[in-house]
Amino acid sequence: MNWEALSALSAIFVPIGGAMCVVLWWIMQKIRSDVDMLEQALAAHRLHVAENYVTNGALAKAIDGVNDSLKEIFLKLDKIMDSKADKECRR
Template sequence: MDYTAAVEIGCFFATGIGGIFAYLWRRSQAQLDSTIDTHGSQLKSLDAELAAYKLHVAETYVTSNELSKAIDALNRAIDAVFGKLDRIEDKLDKKADK
């Protein structure tokens, strides 16, 4: 029995299936490249937005050092007010005793 015709037909189908797989592989690689390019451009735009936000935060919001200095100044002012109130109270107590 001669299997040459069967082998040729088998090789023909194998070549066709290989061609289909090669086409699908190239197509998926092209889609992957397109997706990578799209994500790359989106990442660049996100980097620009993040840089703009960081600049906004640096210009607008106070740093922790400045905040602690302001709170310390406020605490000193409140202590001074309470000190003056204590002196006034002492003077009033002394005056009431006379």
């Protein structure tokens, strides 16, 4: 291979390689901007969840309150049923 053929090949492949590098650079920039956008969206979602969703402790406290109320209701029902049973036994 002589210098003229090498020069002709380099005249063809150097611009093609440069164009490929530009295309790869553009793709990488697009990917970086998409990643940045997704990171911002994820941060916003995490903030939304932290502000609006109930924590495990608060949920457990609310459930305990409901359980206590149900226990009181059943105790009252038991007293009512016992008093009715006592009245029926006295007759």
